[in-house]
Amino acid sequence: MAWQQSSTATPSVRSARLDTPTRLWLLLATAVAAVLTVGLITGFSLAGRESTASRTAQSTEALYTEVQNLSYDLADANATAATALLSGPETSSQVSSRYNADITGAEDLLAAASQRVAGDAYDSAELKFVAEQIPEYTGYIGQALAENRLGAPVAGAYLRQASQLLTGSLLVETGDVVSAQQSATTGGVDSASSFPLWIILFGLLGFIALRIVAHRVSRISRRRMNFGLFAAAIAVIGLLGWSLFAFGGAGITAGSANTDFTGISQAQKEISDISLAETYTALQQIDRGEDQGLEAGDAKNALDAAKPASSEAQSSGGAALATAQAAYTAFDACMVKAINLAADGEYQTAVDATVGTGGCDAGDATALHSDLLDIFDRSQTHFEQEMTSLGGLYAGSGALPVSVVIGVLGALAAAYGVNRRLAEYR
Amino acid sequence: MREWKAMRGISKVYRQSRKARISRPTAALAVAGLALATVSACGSGSANTGAALSAPVNPFGATASPMPSSASGGNCNVNASSVSPSTQVANQSDVNAIKKRGYLIVGVAADQYLTGYLASGDVEEGFDIDLAHAIAKSLLGNADAVHFVVVSTAARITDLQDENHPLDMVIDTMTITCERLAEVDFSAVYYDAQQRLLVEKGSGYTSLADLGGKNVCAQTGSTSIAEIQQADTNPKPRAIQVTDITDCLALLEENQVSAISTDDTILAGLAQQDPSLEVVGPRLAAEPYGVAMPLGETDLEAYVNGVLAQYEADGGWTASYDHWFEPSLGAGSPPLAQYSD
Numbered sequence: 097m098a099w100q101q102s103s104t105a106t107p108s109v110r111s112a113r114l115d116t117p118t119r120l121w122l123l124l125a126t127a128v129a130a131v132l133t134v135g136l137i138t139g140f141s142l143a144g145r146e147s148t149a150s151r152t153a154q155s156t157e158a159l160y161t162e163v164q165n166l167s168y169d170l171a172d173a174n175a176t177a178a179t180a181l182l183s184g185p186e187t188s189s190q191v192s193s194r195y196n197a198d199i200t201g202a203e204d205l206l207a208a209a210s211q212r213v214a215g216d217a218y219d220s221a222e223l224k225f226v227a228e229q230i231p232e233y234t235g236y237i238g239q240a241l242a243e244n245r246l247g248a249p250v251a252g253a254y255l256r257q258a259s260q261l262l263t264g265s266l267l268v269e270t271g272d273v274v275s276a277q278q279s280a281t282t283g284g285v286d287s288a289s290s291f292p293l294w295i296i297l298f299g300l301l302g303f304i305a306l307r308i309v310a311h312r313v314s315r316i317s318r319r320r321m322n323f324g325l326f327a328a329a330i331a332v333i334g335l336l337g338w339s340l341f342a343f344g345g346a347g348i349t350a351g352s353a354n355t356d357f358t359g360i361s362q363a364q365k366e367i368s369d370i371s372l373a374e375t376y377t378a379l380q381q382i383d384r385g386e387d388q389g390l391e392a393g394d395a396k397n398a399l400d401a402a403k404p405a406s407s408e409a410q411s412s413g414g415a416a417l418a419t420a421q422a423a424y425t426a427f428d429a430c431m432v433k434a435i436n437l438a439a440d441g442e443y444q445t446a447v448d449a450t451v452g453t454g455g456c457d458a459g460d461a462t463a464l465h466s467d468l469l470d471i472f473d474r475s476q477t478h479f480e481q482e483m484t485s486l487g488g489l490y491a492g493s494g495a496l497p498v499s500v501v502i503g504v505l506g507a508l509a510a511a512y513g514v515n516r517r518l519a520e521y522r
Numbered sequence: 523m524r525e526w527k528a529m530r531g532i533s534k535v536y537r538q539s540r541k542a543r544i545s546r547p548t549a550a551l552a553v554a555g556l557a558l559a560t561v562s563a564c565g566s567g568s569a570n571t572g573a574a575l576s577a578p579v580n581p582f583g584a585t586a587s588p589m590p591s592s593a594s595g596g597n598c599n600v601n602a603s604s605v606s607p608s609t610q611v612a613n614q615s616d617v618n619a620i621k622k623r624g625y626l627i628v629g630v631a632a633d634q635y636l637t638g639y640l641a642s643g644d645v646e647e648g649f650d651i652d653l654a655h656a657i658a659k660s661l662l663g664n665a666d667a668v669h670f671v672v673v674s675t676a677a678r679i680t681d682l683q684d685e686n687h688p689l690d691m692v693i694d695t696m697t698i699t700c701e702r703l704a705e706v707d708f709s710a711v712y713y714d715a716q717q718r719l720l721v722e723k724g725s726g727y728t729s730l731a732d733l734g735g736k737n738v739c740a741q742t743g744s745t746s747i748a749e750i751q752q753a754d755t756n757p758k759p760r761a762i763q764v765t766d767i768t769d770c771l772a773l774l775e776e777n778q779v780s781a782i783s784t785d786d787t788i789l790a791g792l793a794q795q796d797p798s799l800e801v802v803g804p805r806l807a808a809e810p811y812g813v814a815m816p817l818g819e820t821d822l823e824a825y826v827n828g829v830l831a832q833y834e835a836d837g838g839w840t841a842s843y844d845h846w847f848e849p850s851l852g853a854g855s856p857p858l859a860q861y862s863d
Contacts, residue, residue: 250796
């Protein structure tokens with residue numbers, strides 16, 4: 097009878113009980129979807145940032161450095177040729193070796209940069225144009241050196257043509273690529289550390305969804321606690337926490353990386369400016385007043401630009417900067433003296449001060465170049481360390497699998513927890 | 523293609539045309555009349571920000587703006603613009619000031635082969651330099667009592683007028699013109715230069731009339747620019763100006779210009795550097811050279827004219843000419859001395 101009574105009440109109750117598994121299935125699906133979504137979004141976001149950091153360090157910044165070094169090699173080749181003309185009719189083997197090394201280096205860097213830049217139509221075109229002009233440039237220099245050997249003043253004209261091609265075109269082309277890659281590098285570093293707000297949004301939504309599921313399951317099962325759903329919530333909180341920790345750390349690391357990159361940029365530019373200052377100083381002495389003081393002004397501007405910036409201490413250390421600044425002071429004084437001598441028409445004295453024994457070109461320029469190279473190396477090493485550290489915060493290349501695994505584990509936990517309640521209705 | 527190449531070297535407009543991705547010959551034609559504007563654009567058009575090198579662009583050559591005729595123009599007699607020599611000036615103020623100082627300060631060129639050139643060893647040499655030594659010897663008794671100051675072609679007059687730039691005189695293949703006579707004083711003519719052409723041997727060019735529509739190179743600030751622009755031919759030659767005359771030689775060797783127009787003395791110096799070139803044609807314009815001195819220093823002017831007369835009479839002039847110019851220009855003789863009084 098009791099059974100019958102019970103049976104009598106069955107239709108409405110059964111109807112409610114038939115609905116419950118379905119509702120539980122829906123709650124299970126919701127919980128699984130929420131955790132998986134949070135896991136996937138976190139994974140893809142972290143992996144995207146890690147990929148950006150990796151690409152910025154290994155490709156964009158590397159391309160930037162290559163093209164900057166290409167600019168330097170070309171500027172140094174020009175300075176070498178210019179000082180060769182000052183030194184007399186015969187080009188010493190030391191000068192020839194340096195010039196040839198610069199041109200070979202420029203060609204190698206150009207080849208490497210051209211491969212790396214493939215896919216960027218504009219920068220590819222810029223580098224292609226540089227590649228087309230290098231033979232023209234070396235042709236002018238070759239002619240200048242040949243005429244100089246014969247003692248013909250037209251050697252200076254070919255050097256001016258080469259210099260004009262260098263400053264009017266080659267350095268402009270490489271400068272365009274440098275500017276583009278500089279922006280891309282700083283943009284890449286910023287992008288690699290920018291916090292994706294959607295992680296918070298989806299994380300909170302996922303957490304709220306789990307909370308609602310847990311509440312409904314609790315009502316249905318009349319149990320306060322569902323350990324599976326609790327574990328799933330922990331997984332979501334873990335993913336959110338990891339994201340917050342990673343992006344918080346990434347912001348700090350990216351700031352340091354950008355500081356290092358500024359040091360790299362400044363040091364490389366200053367190294368090239370040394371060569372430009374040498375070139376203009378030599379041209380001033382070769383032109384012997386016909387340039388209307390233009391090259392003296394250009395040389396002084398390049399000298400000013402070659403001064404090591406105090407901000408470089410942040411990336412390379414105060415000691416390295418102090419050494420470079422001391423070398424710069426000596427180089428600047430030597431060059432200004434040579435420039436002023438030439439401006440006063442004292443050309444031979446100016447030439448001696450520039451390329452003679454103990455002249456600016458022999459000692460001071462080499463010392464400054466070496467010190468700036470040290471700053472560059474230190475900044476580059478720091479930058480690479482920072483970028484590696486940045487990637488490490490995102491678990492390197494494991495960001496996506498780790499997030500997915502956490503998401504899947506959380507989803508499994510949620511499924512297990514809800515399924516335990518479902519089992520009561522089977 | 524060849525025209526493009528030529529234009530590229532002259533005005534460096536190729537960068538702009540490349541940006542526009544237009545064909546090179548089309549670019550060359552499009553920019554031919556805009557060379558000056560594009561040259562200036564070249565210098566400022568490229569955005570070199572951040573770590574990109576901001577090297578200034580000094581154009582190698584540019585089409586010259588139309589210039590008024592200046593060579594020997596105006597209402598004056600450039601061949602007889604100077605006072606006659608006088609023995610009474612030897613102790614007057616300007617001459618005395620130099621004697622007191624003990625050396626002569628002369629503005630000269632340092633880049634003009636055969637006329638004024640700073641050779642290795644810091645030695646100025648050339649036809650003009652020989653004259654400076656002759657003046658120093660007469661004035662101070664020592665041919666080497668002369669301090670050479672290198673002046674640029676375009677700044678010769680301003681340097682001579684500048685009180686902070688104590689030049690006694692400028693001897694730098696400087697043509698006497700009526701315009702210049704208003705700004706500085708000149709000695710009597712010490713060399714009657716002729717503006718001629720330097721062309722490739724066998725090119726067939728013998729005068730500006732053969733060079734219609736062609737590029738002809740000359741130095742900025744020189745009287746040659748106006749001569750080229752006012753050539754009696756249609757179309758007229760295009761005057762390409764450079765700051766340094768050797769740039770013209772490089773452009774000619776690269777076939778970017780068809781000829782160089784300037785004084786035969788300078789052309790001789792250029793021809794000596796390239797045996798495949800020759801000085802041709804009739805005189806395009808008279809280029810009477812004078813020693814320039816600050817305006818109003820009449821006693822110095824008269825003294826220099828006296829030295830010149832002596833220099834020409836004692837064979838100094840001829841010896842110097844034969845040494846520097848005879849191989850390229852043939853035999854020469856001093857100009858006939860004429861004075862204003």
